Amino acid sequence: MSKTRVLLVGAAGETGGSIANGLLEDGSFEVIGLVRPSSAHKPAILRLQERGVQIRKCDLKASEEQLIEALAEIDIVVSCVGPAEQQDQIPLAKAAKRVGIKRFIPCGFITPTPPGGVMWLRDEVRTLPFPLTGPGTKHFPPPQKEIVYNQIRQIWLPYTLIDVGWWYQLSYPRLPSGRVDYAMTSGNDEIIGEGNVPTALTDLRDIGRFVALIIKDPRTLNKKVLAYNLVSTQNKIYDLMEEISEEKIDRNYVPEETINSRVLAARQASETYPFDPIKFIPRYLAEYQYSWGIRGDNNPEYAKYLGYHLTSDLYPDFKPTDFREYLESVIRGTAKGIYQDRTISRKHQRHFPRTESSDSLYTRIFPRTESSESLMSR
Numbered sequence: 001m002s003k004t005r006v007l008l009v010g011a012a013g014e015t016g017g018s019i020a021n022g023l024l025e026d027g028s029f030e031v032i033g034l035v036r037p038s039s040a041h042k043p044a045i046l047r048l049q050e051r052g053v054q055i056r057k058c059d060l061k062a063s064e065e066q067l068i069e070a071l072a073e074i075d076i077v078v079s080c081v082g083p084a085e086q087q088d089q090i091p092l093a094k095a096a097k098r099v100g101i102k103r104f105i106p107c108g109f110i111t112p113t114p115p116g117g118v119m120w121l122r123d124e125v126r127t128l129p130f131p132l133t134g135p136g137t138k139h140f141p142p143p144q145k146e147i148v149y150n151q152i153r154q155i156w157l158p159y160t161l162i163d164v165g166w167w168y169q170l171s172y173p174r175l176p177s178g179r180v181d182y183a184m185t186s187g188n189d190e191i192i193g194e195g196n197v198p199t200a201l202t203d204l205r206d207i208g209r210f211v212a213l214i215i216k217d218p219r220t221l222n223k224k225v226l227a228y229n230l231v232s233t234q235n236k237i238y239d240l241m242e243e244i245s246e247e248k249i250d251r252n253y254v255p256e257e258t259i260n261s262r263v264l265a266a267r268q269a270s271e272t273y274p275f276d277p278i279k280f281i282p283r284y285l286a287e288y289q290y291s292w293g294i295r296g297d298n299n300p301e302y303a304k305y306l307g308y309h310l311t312s313d314l315y316p317d318f319k320p321t322d323f324r325e326y327l328e329s330v331i332r333g334t335a336k337g338i339y340q341d342r343t344i345s346r347k348h349q350r351h352f353p354r355t356e357s358s359d360s361l362y363t364r365i366f367p368r369t370e371s372s373e374s375l376m377s378r
């Protein structure tokens with residue numbers, strides 16, 4: 001039987017890399033990576049080619065004709081572009097409709113939230129300052145995922161929306177000894193609220209295995225799915241880290257009011273300079289903390305209420321990577337870090353003035369990479 005041909009957009013990224021692995025390991029897919037010409041020589045892409053992934057060079061910003069060419073003989077499109085590139089998927093979706101793609105997976109892959117005022121990353125409408133009352137915002141470009149989903153539905157393109165829990169790789173706290181710093185991207189020294197809000201967790205490496213199951217499952221066509229491994233709380237994660245590491249970790253509880261003020265400050269800062277990563281990345285972080293840490297949105301029960309199917313119901317035999325084993329590997333020093341190759345362009349820095357508060361929020365996410373250090377010292 002011939003294999004299902006999947007065009008994977010963003011194969012060199014974190015989520016894209018997991019999906020490439022999951023599809024290749026599953027064995028029933030032929031994986032074709034759509035890669036920007038300038039990225040075709042990235043080591044991650046060369047490694048995928050060595051494993052049999054065919055590469056088509058094309059930018060999502062290319063002409064419709066070029067996009068149609070890139071979609072030749074493709075059955076399914078899976079897109080995992082970064083947060084800032086969501087709307088670049090719309091021309092691809094339109095081209096996919098024209099050529100009769102059987103299923104289009106736009107870039108979801110975030111924690112579940114309702115649209116409309118909680119997370120700008122998801123929103124279809126302008127996000128108002130926190131709380132959801134008060135003065136409206138000034139001119140503000142709508143960024144995000146729900147706009148893409150809506151476009152897909154308007155053209156009646158077959159789709160599946162896939163969201164995931166908070167990555168294992170971002171969920172654990174620093175240890176006083178510093179021995180897990182090598183694998184960390186975010187500072188993670190805060191417990192949101194009282195730390196007892198249940199939150200869904202997903203190993204980044206399992207996302208691709210879930211995607212392989214979801215995209216061949218007729219039950220998930222034109223549906224939303226939450227792919228997750230377990231539900232835990234921040235306090236439980238701290239307990240587990242202390243038990244495995246035999247180190248005592250300070251519990252730095254951040255009250256709800258502080259999170260709310262951060263959301264407000266980050267929204268105001270990003271609205272002044274919406275294209276500045278120094279401004280919008282802190283906004284993503286603050287709104288994530290608000291959504292999963294305070295509101296408790298990242299919860300399978302709530303996701304079900306929002307209309308998601310759960311992988312725990314769809315695939316009861318799926319064996320996820322064990323969270324404890326993952327943390328043991330982090331503490332042992334054998335885990336792989338994420339986003340280790342990232343830089344923020346100098347061009348952005350010249351265009352957008354920074355403030356002390358935006359810098360301190362920014363350093364919470366990229367506290368120790370060479371690029372952020374040089375950025376901060378500029």
Ligand SMILES: NC(=O)c1ccc[n+]([C@@H]2O[C@H](COP(=O)([O-])OP(=O)(O)OC[C@H]3O[C@@H](n4cnc5c(N)ncnc54)[C@H](OP(=O)(O)O)[C@@H]3O)[C@@H](O)[C@H]2O)c1
Pocket residue numbers: 009010011012013014015016034035036038039042058059060061080081082083085088107108109110111121164165166167170
């Ligand atoms: N649940 C969680 O805990 C969690 C954590 C982090 C991220 N996420 C979500 O996961 C999703 C994917 O994020 P990520 O961090 O995996 O992304 P990423 O690592 O930044 O990768 C993005 C990919 O998109 C490609 N791309 C960007 N613009 C493109 C264009 N115009 N044409 C073709 N390709 C383009 C990039 O290609 P190049 O190689 O050419 O740059 C890159 O390979 C996002 O929605 C994000 O919010 C969720």
